Amino acid sequence: MENLRQILEENKVILKGHFLLASGLHSDTYFEKYRLLEKPYLIGEIIKTKENAIRSLGITLCIGPLTGGALVAFAVGRMLKVKAFYMEKAGEDLLLKRDFLIGKDDRILLCDDVMTTGGSFKKMIKCLGPDAKKIHGFFVLIDRSVASCEEIVPLISIYKTYAATYEPENCPLCKQGVPLEKRGSSPTPRL
Ligand SMILES: [Zn+2]
Numbered sequence: 001m002e003n004l005r006q007i008l009e010e011n012k013v014i015l016k017g018h019f020l021l022a023s024g025l026h027s028d029t030y031f032e033k034y035r036l037l038e039k040p041y042l043i044g045e046i047i048k049t050k051e052n053a054i055r056s057l058g059i060t061l062c063i064g065p066l067t068g069g070a071l072v073a074f075a076v077g078r079m080l081k082v083k084a085f086y087m088e089k090a091g092e093d094l095l096l097k098r099d100f101l102i103g104k105d106d107r108i109l110l111c112d113d114v115m116t117t118g119g120s121f122k123k124m125i126k127c128l129g130p131d132a133k134k135i136h137g138f139f140v141l142i143d144r145s146v147a148s149c150e151e152i153v154p155l156i157s158i159y160k161t162y163a164a165t166y167e168p169e170n171c172p173l174c175k176q177g178v179p180l181e182k183r184g185s186s187p188t189p190r191l
Contacts, residue, residue: 004046004159011035011042013142018173020182023117026171029163030183031142033068033113043075046141046158051079053156057137059109061102063087065094065124068113076111076139084111087127094120094127102128107136115140115157116165118149125151 008014012035019030036043047054054076062084064073070086077084085100102108108131110124125132143157146165168174 004049007042007046008036008142008159011039015183018171018178018180020180021116021165022184023119023165024168025116025165026168026173026180027163027165028173029144030181031114031144031163032183033141036141037068037071037113040075043071043141044079047072047075047079050139050156050158054080054109054137054139057109057154058107059136061085061106062109062111062139063096063124063128064111065089065120069111069120072113072139072141073109073111076109087124094123096127102131102134106131106134108134109137109139110135111139113140114142115145115152115155118145118152121149121152 013032015030015032016028017030019027021027036046059080060082062073062077062080062082064070064084065087066089073084073086085096087094087096110121112120115121121138125135128135138152138155140155141158143155143160144163146162166172174180
C-alpha cells in the first residue's frame with residue numbers, strides 16, 4: 001500500500017483552514033473522514049495494514065459510535081469475522097440500543113474515526129458501565145490527540161499525526177479574524 005499520508009491527501013481527507021472540532025477546540029486542520037468512509041474498499045485496505053496488531057488483542061466484538069464510528073466498527077468486524085455493535089446519540093451521551101447483547105466472555109474493541117481529546121471513547125466507556133472491563137483495545141483511523149490518555153490503552157491507529165488545536169479564547173486564527181468553519185455531524189448549511 002502507498003504511503004498513508006499520500007492516500008489521505010489524494011482523497012482530500014486533510015483540510016486546511018479554521019475549524020471548530022467536535023471537542024469544542026479550534027484548529028487549522030480538519031480531517032474529513034467521510035472522504036475515506038465513502039470508499040468502503042479503501043477503508044478495508046487501510047484497516048488491513050493493522051490486521052496483525054488488532055488480531056493480537058483477541059477481539060470478539062467491535063463497537064463504534066455514531067455514523068463514522070459505526071462504519072469503522074463494521075469494517076473491523078468484517079475483517080475479524082466478529083460482531084459489530086453501534087452506539088447512538090442520547091443527548092450528550094451515547095447509548096447502546098437495538099437489543100445489542102454483550103456476552104460475558106466478550107473481548108471488546110472500541111472503534112472510532114478520528115480521535116482528538118478521546119472524549120468520544122470516554123463516552124463509550126461510560127455507556128458500557130460494568131461491561132467496560134471487557135474492553136481489550138481501542139482502534140481509530142486518525143489519531144490527532146496531543147496528550148495520551150491512560151484510559152485509552154492499548155490504542156491502535158492507522159495514522160498518527162500532530163495538528164495544532166487551540167482553546168477558543170487562545171486561538172490565533174480567531175485573533176486574525178479568519179472565519180470559523182464548523183464541520184461534522186451538524187455543519188453550518190452551505191449557501
Ligand atoms: Zn479559532
